[in-house]
Amino acid sequence: MTTPWYATRESVMHALDSKLTARNAGQIDRALESASRDVEQLCHRRFYPELDTRSWDWPDSQSGTSWRLWLDDHEVISVTTLTSGGVTIASTDYFLEPNRSGPPYNRLEVDLASSAAFGGGDTHQRDITVVGLFGYRNDETTTGTITEALDSSETGVDVDGTAAALLGVGSVIRVDSERMLVTGRTMADTGQNLGGAGLTASNASVTVAVSDGTAFAVDEVILIESERMLIVDIAGNNLTVKRAWDGSVLAAHAAGVDIYALRTLTVTRGALGTTAATHSSSAPILRWDPPGPVRDLTIAEAVAQVTNELAGYARVRKSGDGGTSERATDATALKGLRDRVYASHGRKGRVRAV
Template sequence: MAQALYATREAVRTALGSASSARDDAQIDRAIEQGSTDVDSLCNRTFQPLMATRYFDWPSEQTPRSWRLWLDEYDLIAPTQILSAGTVVPSTDYNLEPANDGPPYRYIETRLDRPSTWSGGSTWQHAIEITGWWGYSDEQTPAGQLAAAVSSTTATTVTVSDSSAVGVGDLLTAGAERMTVTDKALADTGQTLQTPVAAKKDDVLFQVADGTSYHRSEVLTLGAERVRVRDIAGSMLTVERAYDGTLLDSHSGDSIWAPRLLTVTRGAAGTTAATAPSGTALTRWAAPGIVQTLTVAEAMNTLMQEQSSYARTVRSQAGTGTRSVAAVVVDLDNLRARAVAAVGRQARMRAV
C-alpha cells in the first residue's frame, strides 16, 4: 500500500464493529484500496494531493483563447512553478481559475495586463510545464508530533506522540516530507499504572504518572487487555475496559503501551525523504467527508460480500443494469449519488 487511502483501517473496523486481528488486516486494507479506487472512478477525479510536474501542448488541439490553458483531467491545488516555452511565468502574471471556487483549479489564464503569454517556442509539444500540488484538496489536520527523531532517510518506522490521531492508510506530513502509514505497532509509553485495578468493567479510573502524555480515544494495552481512553483529568484516565474484543483482567504496576510505532512509506506523494528532529509537528491529509464516508461504505460492502462468498441476496438497481447487496444497496446508491453531486467532476466538452 504505497498511496494514501481515503479511509483508514481503524475507520472500517469501527464501522463494522469488529475486533482487531492480524489475520484480516490485509483483507481490510485491500477493500479500502478498492473502495478508494472506486470513488475516484465514480467521481472522475483523484482526491489525494501529489507533488508532480505535468506537461501541456501549446497551442493545443482545443484551440482555446490565447490566454487560457485548460488542465483537462488534472485538478490543480497550487503551482510552485510554471514554464512557458522554457520561460518562467511569474505568479503575478496568471490567474488560477475558477478563482471564486478553487482549489481545485481547472484552467489557468495569463493576465491581459501583464507581459507573460502562453508560447509554443520551437515546438508546440509539451510547451507548457507546470510543477506543483495536483489533486482535489490539501486539507491538513493536526496529528500530534514525532516522539523520536527520524535520523535517516531510509528508516521505515517512526514513533508518534498520539496514536489516536493517525490511522493505517493516512498520509502524514513532517516538515516537507509526506509519509504513507502502512501499519501500526505497540510502543512503550514509558509509564506504568500507578494504582491497581480489578478485573471489573466498572473499575475505569487508571492513574498514570503523567496524563498529558495520553489522548482521548487512544487505545492502550496493559498485559493482554486493551482499554480506550474516554477522558483525562490530571493523572487520571477514564477508560473503557476490555476494548477491541480483549479480555477483562486485573492490573498492578503494568507497563502501558500504545500503538504509536508506525510503519511508513517514505517520500510519499511526490516528496523527498528527509530527516526530522523529535518534536516535529505532524499533520494528516483529510479527504472530503463524503469521500471518506463512501470509501468506508464501499469497503464494508466488499468485505461483507467476501465473507459470504458473494452469496448475499442481490437485486438489480433501477436504471443501472448492475446488481448490489440488497441490504445495503439503497443507502449505498444514495451515498454514491450524493458524492457525485458534491465532489464529482463534470466532463467538459472539447473541440474535436
C-alpha cells in the same frame, strides 16, 4: 499501500464493529484500496495532494484560445513554476481559474494585460510545463508531534498520544515538507506504569492511574500486559478506559506494570512527490483530510465489500414453499450516497460550443 486511501483501516473496523486480527486487517485493507479507486472513478478526479512536474502540448487539439490551458483531470492546488517554450511565466502574469476562494483549479489563463504568452518552443510537444501541488484540496489538521528525531531512512515514526489517537492505517501525514503514508501501527512503551491498586478482572474496574495524564489522549488504545483498553475520558492523572478492547481478554493487573500504546507508525517515506528527510524531535505532524462525503463513501464501499465477501456476495432466505433463494445485498442506501458524492464532488464534463 502505495497510493493514498480516503479512509483508515480503523474507521472501517469501527463501522463493522470488527476486532483487529491479521486476517481481517488484510481484508479491510484490500477493500479500502478498491473503495478509494472506485470513488476516484466515480468522481473523475484524484483528491490527494501530490507534488509533481507535468507537461502539455501547445497548441494542442483542444485549445479554444491562445491564452488558456485546460488541465482537465490534472487539477492543481497551487503552482510553484509555470514555463512555456522554456521561458518562465511569472506568477503575476497568469491566473488560476475558476476565480473563487480556493482550489481545485482546472485551468491556467495568461493575464492579457501582461506580455506573457504560451508557445514559443521549438515544437508544440510538451511546450507548457507546470511544477506544483496537484489534487483537489490540501486540507490539513495538526494531530500531534513526533517524539524522537527521525533520519531519512527510518520507517518507524514514534508519535505522542494526541497523534496516536487521531491517526490510523491509511492516514496521509506531513512532517515539515515530507509526506508519508501510514501503513501500520505497533505498540510502544509510554514510559509510564500502572499506579494505584492496579486493576481487577472486572469490566467495572475502569480507572487507570498514571503519573502524567496529559501524556495520553481520549480515543487512544493502550496495552497493559496482554489486555488492550480504549481511553474514553481523562481526569487529572486518572484514565477512564473501556476494558478488554479489540477482542483482548479481561484480566487482573498489578500496580507497577508497564503501559504501552499504539504510538509507533510504520510509514512509507517521501510519498506523493516529496523527499525523505531528517526531522527533529517534537516536529508537528499534519494529517491530510479528504472531503467528508468522500471519506464517508469510501468507508461505505469498503464495508459493503467486506460484508459481501463474508456473505459470499449473496444472502440466503427461505421462500414461501419452504425452499431457499438468493438475493444480493440491498445497496439502495449505498447508491444514494454515491449519487450525493458525485453531485457534490464529481468532476463534470466540459461543454464546448462549436
